Amino acid sequence: QKEVEQDPGPLSVPEGAIVSLNCTYSNSAFQYFMWYRQYSRKGPELLMYTYSSGNKEDGRFTAQVDKSSKYISLFIRDSQPSDSATYLCATKDRSGTYKYIFGTGTRLKVLA
Amino acid sequence: ETGVTQSPTHLIKTRGQQVTLRCSSQSGHNTVSWYQQALGQGPQFIFQYYREEENGRGNFPPRFSGLQFPNYSSELNVNALELDDSALYLCASSLEGGSNTEAFFGQGTRLTVV
Numbered sequence: 316q317k318e319v320e321q322d323p324g325p326l327s328v329p330e331g332a333i334v335s336l337n338c339t340y341s342n343s344a345f346q347y348f349m350w351y352r353q354y355s356r357k358g359p360e361l362l363m364y365t366y367s368s369g370n371k372e373d374g375r376f377t378a379q380v381d382k383s384s385k386y387i388s389l390f391i392r393d394s395q396p397s398d399s400a401t402y403l404c405a406t407k408d409r410s411g412t413y414k415y416i417f418g419t420g421t422r423l424k425v426l427a
Numbered sequence: 428e429t430g431v432t433q434s435p436t437h438l439i440k441t442r443g444q445q446v447t448l449r450c451s452s453q454s455g456h457n458t459v460s461w462y463q464q465a466l467g468q469g470p471q472f473i474f475q476y477y478r479e480e481e482n483g484r485g486n487f488p489p490r491f492s493g494l495q496f497p498n499y500s501s502e503l504n505v506n507a508l509e510l511d512d513s514a515l516y517l518c519a520s521s522l523e524g525g526s527n528t529e530a531f532f533g534q535g536t537r538l539t540v541v
Contacts, residue, residue, distance in 0.1 A: 321469070323467065358433075359470070359517070359532045405469075412483030413521065414472040414485070415530060417470050
């Protein structure tokens with residue numbers, strides 16, 4: 316079982332739709348969770364960073380962590396064609412190293 | 428703009444050759460991590476340097492090696508290149524050891540092994 320599981324998509328939605336992206340993780344010791352956006356042939360760009368359970372909002376983006384079910388989500392409101400990218404969820408393993416463990420990424424296409 | 432730069436952006440090498448990839452971290456960051464991202468996959472942890480010492484290694488063979496320098500630069504060296512080493516190589520810069528902070532990635536070096 317992978318430590319972080321993510322549906323690779325692709326996911327196509329019309330402009331203006333609410334997008335829901337999800338990941339599950341296996342290790343209950345994980346406490347830090349990140350969402351990165353990656354455009355084609357570019358490096359990942361940090362979108363959201365959350366600690367433990369709860370919600371965090373930043374503009375059109377909301378990150379949600381449910382530690383009881385080991386489930387993390389990213390919601391994008393009023394999606395735009397410029398949101399078309401791959402979205403990577405990640406958690407931080409602080410047991411010795413400070414490495415990040417990534418999901419496979421979900422490809423999102425927002426249609427104009 | 429993350430303040431993390433990598434060079435070169437693209438590279439083509441022949442199987443069996445050696446390659447050195449470079450990364451310049453954000454000023455003040457004490458930790459650099461290297462990741463390999465194959466097409467359609469998430470980044471996989473190669474190794475990490477914390478204050479110029481190796482601080483953990485992923486499931487990669489010893490022909491993957493690295494260095495971190497005091498001037499916030501670092502290197503990833505790969506010997507005896509194999510076709511499967513073709514990937515996007517990412518470095519990530521962070522400040523660790525105190526309150527938790529996030530990592531910032533460079534734009535990556537796309538390595539093609541032929």
